Amino acid sequence: MSASNAELKAAIDRRFVLSGERARLLEFVKQRLAETGWNDALYAHCSESFKARGIENVSMDTLLAEFSDHARASVNENIKKELLVQIKQFLDANLD
């Protein structure tokens, strides 16, 4: 069962990328985030935090560990809903 699940997942993933749908949604999310000022706000949030303790010993991993929760939580709810709708549409169209 889990083997076929993995296969299904791989097949959907493949179609998602190769159809260009992933790239389209990525572009969509990027634009919507920029529109709502999410990038700027997150940048300000992070630099505020580094102001206090300096930027030494910061790596991609520590950044992700520290700010991922805040970053996800601060995404406008509408964007999440819109994205979910579009993903569902893609799945409906491609699963039968």
Place this chain on the structure above:
Amino acid sequence: MIPQADSIAMTLVNTNGHSNGTAEAHSASVYDILNSPDNPTSFYSTDEQRQNFKIASAGCKHLFDMKHQHSIPSNASDRDTFRQTFITAVDYGIAWKIAMSEVRSSGKTDDPVRSKKRKKLNEQLPVPHCTSCQLLSNRLHICLHCNYLGCRSQRHIQQHLKKENHTFAMDFSNQMIYCSLCSDYIYDKELYDLITKPKLLRMYKYLRRGKKSQPQFIDWIPSDSEQTLITTQSSLLPCRGIRGLTNMGNTCFMNVILQSMAHNPLLRAHFLSDRHNYKSCKRKYCMCCEMDKLFEQLYSGERSPYGPCTFLQSMWLSLKELAGYAQQDAHEFFISALNQIHADSKDHSMDDCHCVVHQTFAGLLQSNVTCLKCGNVSSAYDPMLDISLDLLPPEKKKKQITQPLPGDNAGKLGNPLLTSKDKQESPNSDQHQSFFAARRAREANSLTDCLDRYTKPEKLGENQYSCGNCGHTFQAAVKQLSVKRLPQVLSFQLKRFEHGKSATKIETKIKFPIDLDMTPYTTEYGDGSGKHSDKKSHRSSNPPAYNNINVYTLFAVVNHQGKMDTGHYTMFAKHRGQWFKFDDHHVTMSYQKDVLDSKAYMCFYIKKSLDYGFG
């Protein structure tokens, strides 16, 4: 990539990147020149600098070791293999990007053309996927030591690097290098400038083919004799350009404008590339010479504040009304300085001027007057150096909150009174209304609102327009402004100072964006859609297209604190990606948030993709 303004000013030499690695080795890159063992010691200010230089241009010490293994012959092949693998990896990533963008541009998902293209694509290029989990969409990385491809999301690439004792991998989609010894991404300027950047530039050029073509520019590759000149007659300087200016008695209005010019990438490129050298200029009180001296001082490495007294003196002598120690308006000074620099340039002319001021700031406004009787449109053109925007006075603003904006609703909703009545019938009307009112009040105070008002059709008075088509009789008419030709640097003045019965200052906060899309305000756009009221919908439904040719980015903001007649000017400017606050001699680091929260008096934007070709 579309050339960025900053990179033009900053990049001394840009290699033209041949497609194969061997050819690259023949034409000397800026890195070869800087690191050449033949350079005289006088080229470096210290021995330490000579040593540090190579390390500074490498992403991390591990990559530095990898790239500079000249001394150990047995490792030389390692180095070349690494370089070759990196080139192949970048090529694969870019080829995939191009292929995917062609899939996307070829129609809908279920389009047969598209699936055909996809099939072709699959045959030509191996589909990149994680060797461990088979998935395609999880941040793929290529190992730069073998042919492993793995994803980061499930840590397959990290596991691979650790297990095989490999050090470097490249992010497949953005060509960033990951170092497992640093366990972080690293920025290798040399590899980026010599390999990644030229390849990306070629990709963007390829993807843009057929569209409005970008004028060409030629990279400068120094000849052998030029190289010798550079290394024997000059010496390396560390990065500079941040220096405070002393206040010489109410001269903060000048200091903020000078800083805004010093951080203007186009003016900076012009003067730092020696296009006007004050040592060879014979003119007296020449403003171009003063600009040249200013740049020389700001980039001299001297840290103590600089007093631009010769600049002030030359301005005083050129413009009598500025002379004296009175407080002046920064915007007036800005315009006077631009006119003076223009007048003192070698290549100035009355129309279609190619001087640095006009190349940088000049745009063209179109004013259309439509006769309401016969519908005849007459156009007039006005050159502009900046745009001055009216603010809503505070008391008028209150009116706007309670009443719907006339221009906004008239067309769409018919009778505005009726609609407000309708709303009241719904139970939540109060909440709704206050919500919309608050939102409108907020929105009415942004730079784009000011631009909307600036380009809104305006009814002319009864006796203001005589229509040529209606036998030169006075007719009711509508006038509308639009931007016919956008400048490279767009400067806005927000008219905070009112000269009515009594002079007052409007303190309203005006929101302004980091990136500004000017497309809705162009004449071309207005002609295309036909209707001005579409502007709002353009903004909300199409977020700024970041590859759009009309997108600008903020680089300097001038602020005024205090009252109308007694106040102080400060400014923010972006220098190498970092914001600084300039308060006369006092310079501090700043953040984008502080800049956007400030009550701007002037804003300076630069086009994200520059147009070449004139001048």
